[in-house]
Amino acid sequence: MAAPLLAPGYSRPTSELENLLTVSDSGISARFGSHTLSSHFQPIYGLSIQRPVGHEALLRSVSDDGTPFSPHALFGSLPSRARPKLDQLSHLLHLHNFLNMADRNTWLFLNMTPEVFLGTRKAPAGQSFGYQLEQLGFPAHQLVVEVLEEAVRDDAEFESAVAYFRELGCLIALDDFGAGSSNFDRIWKIRPQIVKLDRSIIARSANAPRIRRLLPQMVSMLHEAGAMVLAEGIETMDEAYIALDADIDFAQGYLFGRPHPVLTSRNEAQAVMGRVWNSFENNWQQERSQQKNMLAPYLNAIGYASVLLSAGRSQPEACASFLELPQADFCYLLDENGRQLGFNLWSKTSQPGADPRLSPLRDTRGARWARSPYFRRAIEHFGKPQVTRPYLSLSSARLCVTVSISFRIGDKVHVICGDIRCAD
Missing domain, CATH: 3.20.20.450 (EAL domain)
Incomplete structure (x- = not known):
């Protein structure tokens, strides 16, 4: 050499x-x-x-x-x-x-x-x-x-x-x-x-x-x-x-x-990246499948709630099936401008107001959620269930994802939302 x-x-x-x-x-x-x-x-x-x-x-x-x-x-x-x-x-x-x-x-x-x-x-x-x-x-x-x-x-x-x-x-x-x-x-x-x-x-x-x-x-x-x-x-x-x-x-x-x-060398690089990408694609597909399976009942339940609300049923009746799901936290209804109509409807397994330090946030009647992705996406994709990334809920002070869907009551557009608790 x-x-x-x-x-x-x-x-x-x-x-x-x-x-x-x-x-x-x-x-x-x-x-x-x-x-x-x-x-x-x-x-x-x-x-x-x-x-x-x-x-x-x-x-x-x-x-x-x-x-x-x-x-x-x-x-x-x-x-x-x-x-x-x-x-x-x-x-x-x-x-x-x-x-x-x-x-x-x-x-x-x-x-x-x-x-x-x-x-x-x-x-x-x-x-x-x-x-x-x-x-x-x-x-x-x-x-x-x-x-x-x-x-x-x-x-x-x-x-x-x-x-x-x-x-x-x-x-x-x-x-x-x-x-x-x-x-x-x-x-x-x-x-x-x-x-x-x-x-x-x-x-x-x-x-x-x-x-x-x-x-x-x-x-x-x-x-x-x-x-x-x-x-x-x-x-x-x-x-x-x-x-x-x-x-x-x-x-x-x-x-x-x-x-x-x-x-x-290029040959070493191809071997390494082949293993890395194969592992990524397998794990990503598995994660995605698990996520879809976990969310499916919640998306179905929020969609069913919108159908019942469109037919004139009460909010407690319409949201009952969603609130019975194991990680469901609460439901809430928004008007076409993102303003909340009424109180949050909590599931039996949730504890609203459990932390007294957050009592100023407890009453969300009339709150404007128009900036939130779950409202904007629901309005942009009418009648199709949406789901957010994990974020901190102001109402529960817990990490959650929100599922939402837009629908009509008469000629007025509304959005029904449901929060799902996430593991920390």
């Missing part, structure tokens, strides 16, 4: 950092003190296009006595003044190794310490990050610069650093979103092209139905903010299913590939 070459423009060392690079049959490595550094790359898959769209560069270190050091341990062993040099050396190492694998159709995700991210713009012209890319012949649009969410600052220095990488043509990724005290203000501030969700979000979603229900809405908000979404740390098919079901764009984790000195 021929030894890899340093990238164009770097055929011979010309700076202190470049002097630390070493070429061998196994690739390009670097020396830093008593450590030998090498590059590993973990694939990042596009879930819809079913192939790697990028690789995250990860540093590997072995001391002279053969002891492996994690990046965290290596950086932690150094005084703060030495860490930027190690970070800059790792960037140079990763860029060379990535270029030598001649993959010009995927992104390289590059981590930066806050010190290097903020200080890059201040570097002399011949030592700047942009100059390095130019000398290497590395297209800036192929590089994704990762910024830790906790490093985001509200000052001109940080905004200047973000602007610098944008001007180069790089993409910006906000890393570890959802870890610690995350907030969307950081999304508005730096407008990243990619947001990397912290692994804890997917892990918690796998064990908490409430969090899993919220995840698609979080992803939708990030999409509307102009960001693509990447889920980190996917290790199981269940976690991959959650990511696909939430409309997440990209995924990374041991399920898709461990860090490796070489990039993932």
